[in-house]
Amino acid sequence: MQQYYTDKVVLITGGAQGIGRGMAQAFSGVGARVIITDLDPEAGGDALAWLEAQYLKAEFYPCDVSQEDQVQHLMEQIGQQYGHLDVLINNAGIASPARKPLAQLPMKEFDQVLAVNLRGPFLCAKYALPLLEKALHPAILNISSTRAFMSEPDTFGYSASKGGLEALTHSLAVSLGPQRIRVNAISPGWIETGLWQKEGAKKEPNHSPQDKAQHPVGRVGTPEDIAQAALFLCSDKACFITGQRLVIDGGMTVKMIYQE
Numbered sequence: 001m002q003q004y005y006t007d008k009v010v011l012i013t014g015g016a017q018g019i020g021r022g023m024a025q026a027f028s029g030v031g032a033r034v035i036i037t038d039l040d041p042e043a044g045g046d047a048l049a050w051l052e053a054q055y056l057k058a059e060f061y062p063c064d065v066s067q068e069d070q071v072q073h074l075m076e077q078i079g080q081q082y083g084h085l086d087v088l089i090n091n092a093g094i095a096s097p098a099r100k101p102l103a104q105l106p107m108k109e110f111d112q113v114l115a116v117n118l119r120g121p122f123l124c125a126k127y128a129l130p131l132l133e134k135a136l137h138p139a140i141l142n143i144s145s146t147r148a149f150m151s152e153p154d155t156f157g158y159s160a161s162k163g164g165l166e167a168l169t170h171s172l173a174v175s176l177g178p179q180r181i182r183v184n185a186i187s188p189g190w191i192e193t194g195l196w197q198k199e200g201a202k203k204e205p206n207h208s209p210q211d212k213a214q215h216p217v218g219r220v221g222t223p224e225d226i227a228q229a230a231l232f233l234c235s236d237k238a239c240f241i242t243g244q245r246l247v248i249d250g251g252m253t254v255k256m257i258y259q260e
């Protein structure tokens with residue numbers, strides 16, 4: 001991977017914390033020029049210091065991916081700095097502020113989740129396009145969720161946004177195929193991000209035996225589990241893969257549960 005990613009320009013949205021931070025660590029570790037963008041500038045600064053302590057590098061640009069003018073400005077900045085973009089990872093995402101029954105869910109909250117999780121990746125793809133077209137093997141990776149195809153009660157906006165993101169993935173793959181841009185999705189299951197948060201928000205993982213037992217592999221996932229697959233999917237080793245979703249959930253969604 002080192003050989004492939006040396007000097008490749010990789011943009012990770014929501015890259016300051018959680019899974020995005022884990023991907024920033026992995027891509028920087030194989031020599032990519034990592035650009036983290038995030039809504040939270042404090043978390044952005046914290047992520048850069050965290051990477052630096054591991055002798056890794058990244059740049060940080062603040063941006064709210066749901067805002068068209070901010071996304072447009074971000075891509076202009078990247079264009080001026082690098083002239084092209086090899087990999088766009090649409091990772092920024094939010095869950096509903098609080099789970100609420102259908103009748104009590106304010107439209108504002110539903111719309112906000114869709115604006116970040118679905119409009120955001122669309123805007124980023126749209127404005128990154130001229131930069132991706134200038135790359136040798138461009139790739140887009142959308143971070144979806146197993147909630148695209150299964151739900152807990154009262155998670156309307158989140159499930160709908162991730163279902164939409166998976167549909168957007170195949171739509172982009174088909175539309176951008178002629179420009180040689182591959183587009184795939186990863187659908188993570190339960191990923192523990194407590195140790196990948198900014199200072200003050202870090203949490204020690206604490207998983208019960210039942211939590212672990214829900215997973216055929218016997219544990220909850222980590223950002224590294226997602227990052228390793230992202231490295232593969234965005235590289236030329238995956239050059240015949242486009243329009244696909246890869247479920248990474250330790251087997252949770254294939255486990256049949258009978259309650260006696």
Ligand SMILES: NC(=O)c1ccc[n+]([C@@H]2O[C@H](COP(=O)([O-])OP(=O)(O)OC[C@H]3O[C@@H](n4cnc5c(N)ncnc54)[C@H](O)[C@@H]3O)[C@@H](O)[C@H]2O)c1
Pocket residue numbers: 013014015016017018019020037038039040043063064065066091092093094116120143144145146187188189190191192193
């Ligand atoms: N952690 C899980 O169990 C899990 C499971 C399935 C899917 N996912 C998906 O993975 C992605 C990352 O999730 P995570 O758990 O690492 O989340 P996280 O909350 O730990 O990190 C998300 C980051 O995105 C940033 N962000 C939020 N809104 C933004 C916006 N409008 N513009 C730019 N940045 C914004 C946040 O500031 C934060 O730094 C999300 O798309 C999420 O839906 C997570």
